[in-house]
Amino acid sequence: MTDTLTPVLTDNWDAERAWTLAAYEERGGYAALDKAFAMAPDDVIAAVKESGLRGRGGAGFPTGMKWGFIPQDNPKPKYLVVNADESEPGTCKDIPLMMASPHTLVEGVIVSSYAIRANTAFIYVRGEVLHVIRRLQRAVQEAYLAGHLGKNIHGSGYDLDLIVHAGAGAYICGEETALLEGLEGRRGQPRLRPPFPAVAGLYASPTVINNVESIASVPSIITNGPAWFASMGTEKSQGYGIFSLSGHVINPGQYEAPLGITLRELIDLAGGMREGHELKFWTPGGSSTPLLTPEHLDVPLDFESVGAAGSMLGTRALQLFDETTCVVRAVLRWTEFYKHESCGKCTPCREGTWWLTQTMARLENGQGSEADLDLLLDQCDNILGRSFCALGDGATSPISSSIQHFRDEYLAHLTHGGCPFDPAASTAFAPVGAPA
Amino acid sequence: MSTPMSADNSLERAGLDQKTWDELREIAGRYPEARSGLLPMLHLVQSVEGRITPEGIEACAEVLGLSAAEVNGVATFYTMYKRKPVGDYHVGVCTNTLCAVMGGDLIFERLKEHLDVGNDETTADGKVTLEHIECNAACDYAPVMMVNWEFMDNQTPESAVQAVDDLRAGKEVHSTRGPRLCTWREAERVLAGFPDDRADEGPTAGPASLAGLKIAREKGWTAPAGAGQGESK
Numbered sequence: 136m137t138d139t140l141t142p143v144l145t146d147n148w149d150a151e152r153a154w155t156l157a158a159y160e161e162r163g164g165y166a167a168l169d170k171a172f173a174m175a176p177d178d179v180i181a182a183v184k185e186s187g188l189r190g191r192g193g194a195g196f197p198t199g200m201k202w203g204f205i206p207q208d209n210p211k212p213k214y215l216v217v218n219a220d221e222s223e224p225g226t227c228k229d230i231p232l233m234m235a236s237p238h239t240l241v242e243g244v245i246v247s248s249y250a251i252r253a254n255t256a257f258i259y260v261r262g263e264v265l266h267v268i269r270r271l272q273r274a275v276q277e278a279y280l281a282g283h284l285g286k287n288i289h290g291s292g293y294d295l296d297l298i299v300h301a302g303a304g305a306y307i308c309g310e311e312t313a314l315l316e317g318l319e320g321r322r323g324q325p326r327l328r329p330p331f332p333a334v335a336g337l338y339a340s341p342t343v344i345n346n347v348e349s350i351a352s353v354p355s356i357i358t359n360g361p362a363w364f365a366s367m368g369t370e371k372s373q374g375y376g377i378f379s380l381s382g383h384v385i386n387p388g389q390y391e392a393p394l395g396i397t398l399r400e401l402i403d404l405a406g407g408m409r410e411g412h413e414l415k416f417w418t419p420g421g422s423s424t425p426l427l428t429p430e431h432l433d434v435p436l437d438f439e440s441v442g443a444a445g446s447m448l449g450t451r452a453l454q455l456f457d458e459t460t461c462v463v464r465a466v467l468r469w470t471e472f473y474k475h476e477s478c479g480k481c482t483p484c485r486e487g488t489w490w491l492t493q494t495m496a497r498l499e500n501g502q503g504s505e506a507d508l509d510l511l512l513d514q515c516d517n518i519l520g521r522s523f524c525a526l527g528d529g530a531t532s533p534i535s536s537s538i539q540h541f542r543d544e545y546l547a548h549l550t551h552g553g554c555p556f557d558p559a560a561s562t563a564f565a566p567v568g569a570p571a
Numbered sequence: 572m573s574t575p576m577s578a579d580n581s582l583e584r585a586g587l588d589q590k591t592w593d594e595l596r597e598i599a600g601r602y603p604e605a606r607s608g609l610l611p612m613l614h615l616v617q618s619v620e621g622r623i624t625p626e627g628i629e630a631c632a633e634v635l636g637l638s639a640a641e642v643n644g645v646a647t648f649y650t651m652y653k654r655k656p657v658g659d660y661h662v663g664v665c666t667n668t669l670c671a672v673m674g675g676d677l678i679f680e681r682l683k684e685h686l687d688v689g690n691d692e693t694t695a696d697g698k699v700t701l702e703h704i705e706c707n708a709a710c711d712y713a714p715v716m717m718v719n720w721e722f723m724d725n726q727t728p729e730s731a732v733q734a735v736d737d738l739r740a741g742k743e744v745h746s747t748r749g750p751r752l753c754t755w756r757e758a759e760r761v762l763a764g765f766p767d768d769r770a771d772e773g774p775t776a777g778p779a780s781l782a783g784l785k786i787a788r789e790k791g792w793t794a795p796a797g798a799g800q801g802e803s804k
Contacts, residue, residue, distance in 0.1 A: 138792035145784050146794075153775040212603070224667050224706040231780040234748075255603060262614070262651050263663075263707055265720040265758050266749035266773060272761075273770035298601060301762040303610050303649035306705065320609030320635070322648040338604055359797020366795055375794065380782075381669055381710035388711045388782025404786055422668065454669050454710065468668040472705055478648075562674035563714060564727045 137367055137393055139400065141375045143355050144348065145391045148235040154270045156277040159238040165283055167354035171246045172291040179250035183353060186361035187373030192218055192309075192346025193420060193449045195372075195438045198353075202343055204333035205251045211340040213253040216318065217244060219260035219271075219347045220302055220309040223421035224472060225452030228377040228389060229347035233260070233267045237274035241297065243350035245283060246357055248295050251343050255296050259314050262301040271299045306476035310524050311344040312336075313478065324480040325524040348377060368394035372437030372448070382417075382455035383409050383561075395440070398453060399432040412457035416540065420449015422469045423529025425536035426462075446536070459565075461556035462541045463548055466533045467495040473530035484527035487518040491534060498545055501553035508538055508545055586626050591619050595634045598764060606635050611763045613646055618759035622653045651762075653700075658693045659754045660738045663704035663717040664731070670706070673713040674727065679703050681728040686735060698739045700755075711779035712748075719758040721746035724777060749773040 147153045147162055159165070171179050184199030205213055217240065221229040233240060240258070248256045258275075260268055275297050278284045286294050300318060302308055308317045312326035315337050336342025352374065356364045365373040372394040378401055381387045385406030392401075398417065408414055416426045419436065425446040427434070434444045441448040456465060474488035494511050497503040515531035522528060538545065547555055559565055587595075598612050599605035609631060616627030623646050625639075632642045646652045664679040665671075682701055686694050693700040709715045712724035716731055723734060724747040737744050744752045750772030761767050787793065 137795060138787070138790075140783050140787040140790075140792045141794040142784050142787050142792075143794045145780075148776045149781055149784055149788070150775065152771070154770070221708045222706060225669060225710050226706075227708045227710045230708040231776055235776040235780065261708075262610075262762050263704070263717065263720045265761060266722070266746065266770075269761060269766060269770040272764070272766045276766070299764070300607075301611060301614065301764070302651075303613065303762075304651035305649050317610060318607055319604070320606035320645065322645055355797075363795060363797035378783075379711060381713055382673065386779075386782045387713070388779035390783030390786075392783070405782065452710070456672065460672050465668045465672060468666070468671055472667055475705065558672075558676060561672045562677060563725070564674055 139396070140390060140392050140404070141367060142391050143375055144232060144236075144239060144351055144377060145389060148231070153236050154234070154238070154274065156238060156274070156281055159236065164238055165242055167242055167246050167357040168283065168289055171249055171357050172289060172293060176250050176252055179246065179357065182361045183250070183356060186356045186364040187368070188349065188352055188356060188364065189372065189438065190346055191348035191352070191376060191450070193223065193447075195448060198345060198349050201333065201345070202247070202251050204331070205341045205343060206334060207252060209334075209341050212255065213251050214337045214340055214342040215244060215248045215251060215253045215256040216314065216337060216342060216344045217256070217258040217347055217350050218309065218311060218314055218344055219258050220314060221347070222261055222306045222309050223423060223450055223452060224469065225379070225381060225418055225421045225454040226450040227379050227381065227452065228450070230264055230267055231389060232347060232351060232377070234270055237270045238278070239351045239354065240271075240347055241274050241278050241283070243353040244297055245288065245295055246353050247343070247345065247350055249293055253343070254294050255298070257318060257337075258297070258299050259308070259318055260299065260301055261308075262303045268299065268301055275299055305478075306472075307478045307524075307526060310526065313524070314344065315342065322478070324478045327523075369435060369437045369439070371439050376451055378436065378451045378453060380405050380453050380455065383412060383414075383457040383460075384455050385409055394437045395435040397433050397435055401453065402432075402455070408455070408457055412459065414455060415458045415460060416456050416462055416537075418449075418452060418454045419446050421452040422454075422472070423525070423532050424449040425532045426540060428540050457561070459556065459561040461554050461558075462537050462544050463495070463499045464554060464556065464558070466537045467492070467499045469533045470495050470530065473526065477526060481523035481527070483518045484522040484530070487514060487522075487527065488530050490514050491518075491530060495534070498548055499554055501548045501551060503549070505546060505549065508542065512538060587619065587630050591615065592630065592634075594763075594765070595630060599634055601764065606637070609635060609642065609645055610649070613652055614759045615763035615765075617652065617657075618756045618763060621756060622656050655691075656693065656697075657755050658698050658700040660698060660735075660752070661700050661702065661719050661755045662735060663702050663707070663720075665705070665707055665713070665715045665717070666703040667706040669710045670714045675714040678714055678716065678726055678728050678731045682731055682735065685732050694739070696739065699735055711782075712777060718744070718746070718752050719755045721750070721752055722748045722777075724748055746773065748777040
């Protein structure tokens with residue numbers, strides 16, 4: 136029986152100066168390199184496939200399969216790009232990982248690049264995290280000096296250059312083709328697919344783009360074996376993952392556990408909801424995943440079960456809101472976010488998010504009518520599945536799910552002539568036990 | 572590799588110093604294709620000029636062989652690039668849903684009132700630029716404020732006011748999970764890829780980052796032993 140929490144990626148976060156090469160190597164860091172270099176690159180890909188690792192950036196696509204799509208007979212250079220643009224509201228796992236242990240990511244980059252036969256790799260990190268960028272820059276510099284990067288790594292004959300690239304503020308660059316545009320020095324607008332990045336990505340060359348946590352998991356798979364990784368988690372969602380609890384819980388934070396743990400277990404570990412209050416609604420994996428309620432507390436947090444419950448596992452960004460929170464206010468704010476971050480490329484998203492915001496604002500202010508709920512759902516219907524990328528789809532998730540679960544609360548705004556909630560009661564600095 | 576244009580009498584045409592021109596070319600030279608350097612190059616322009624200036628746009632365009640319009644198109648897309656001068660300290664209050672609900676809205680209102688500025692405006696002394704920002708990936712520390720893109724975790728209206736007062740008074744202020752705060756221009760230089768050698772300041776992780784690990788240690792919970800580990804549990 137696997138333990139409830141299984142620290143792997145977070146295991147060295149309480150170590151003294153864990154971000155340094157010395158501390159990382161003392162714990163056996165960079166040992167996966169020699170093991171990987173003794174294998175054929177295709178065998179590294181096979182091991183990652185066998186482990187069952189699925190993308191940890193939200194979509195859950197099998198990582199090894201993605202690597203297998205790289206056409207090795209293509210004469211162009213191959214590239215690995217790490218998506219470190221963590222910006223999905225609620226998501227806060229990659230940033231502490233890179234802050235505490237940037238070498239875990241760098242080691243993963245080297246093994247993964249070797250597998251797909253890339254000689255140049257990039258970490259595209261959002262620009263708004265200065266100290267994380269400092270630690271990444273330092274880790275890469277240290278890895279070069281130690282011979283983990285550069286020419287003929289560990290005498291293997293394999294060469295790799297790694298470039299840390301800071302973004303400049305754009306949620307859309309978390310979308311992999313928009314990220315490539317940003318990395319090519321352009322406006323971050325998604326590309327039409329096909330061709331997929333595996334065939335024509337960065338500089339129109341075969342490119343793998345993976346989330347930080349996915350790449351950081353690779354050394355543990357190579358070191359301990361794919362069966363070890365697959366022994367954790369559920370049948371189709373294997374391995375461990377970092378679960379990020381935020382909001383009205385006693386001890387918010389990062390909890391690394393096998394996939395399939397439930398929110399009830401996690402809240403219990405986190406000391407329960409804050410004193411005198413109870414859970415009202417939550418997101419399983421960021422604001423783009425439909426809202427769930429207390430009736431979903433026992434849903435196993437794996438890709439299949441959360442999907443069957445009508446939402447998505449996403450990034451395991453568990454944002455927890457208690458009964459002091461107005462769901463209409465919460466959803467309006469997310470809607471304003473999507474409007475702000477829409478890149479403007481396609482009409483349903485660019486125009487639709489504006490219309491959604493106007494309709495939502497009217498309802499939050501107690502204006503409008505019950506017919507506006509149907510109008511909202513109609514607007515969502517014209518965006519979902521009709522946008523260029525997933526940003527538009529994501530914008531509809533909180534709206535349609537909140538109307539499904541909290542229709543009465545929308546109506547209460549109309550009868551009340553405005554928001555019936557006191558925004559001070561939901562704050563972290565509200566007096567304990569304050570009424571809603 | 573594409574070749575950045577060599578230096579000529581362009582120095583007089585755009586008022587940047589020789590060092591900046593050299594560094595812009597250095598950034599472009601880091602990449603297989605020079606244009607990939609544009610985002611960090613614009614960060615460098617901000618570190619030197621205090622904002623994105625027409626001169627900075629012209630310089631990037633010249634180094635990369637692009638039109639000024641192409642560079643402008645990029646500079647206006649990303650929210651970290653500023654057209655108006657930014658103060659010594661860029662103060663960003665997260666007002667995305669989770670932080671807003673946890674108190675970010677009240678903190679932002681309080682700072683607007685206290686500093687007598689609106690969103691995206693700078694105090695008369697040129698010290699503080701206030702802006703409400705989107706999710707900065709620190710939700711377990713909500714409500715969050717960023718100063719020059721360093722984390723100021725678990726804020727209250729009072730702690731936020733104290734921080735901006737201290738900054739305006741020239742006192743030393745530290746990130747709650749990182750180093751002593753530098754100026755916005757110094758921060759932009761790091762983002763351009765010129766490290767300031769301060770990676771070793773601050774802790775490995777903040778308390779919330781360690782919440783699960785602390786419990787695992789207390790209970791003796793670990794991942795299963797693997798092929799690469801010595802002993803089995």
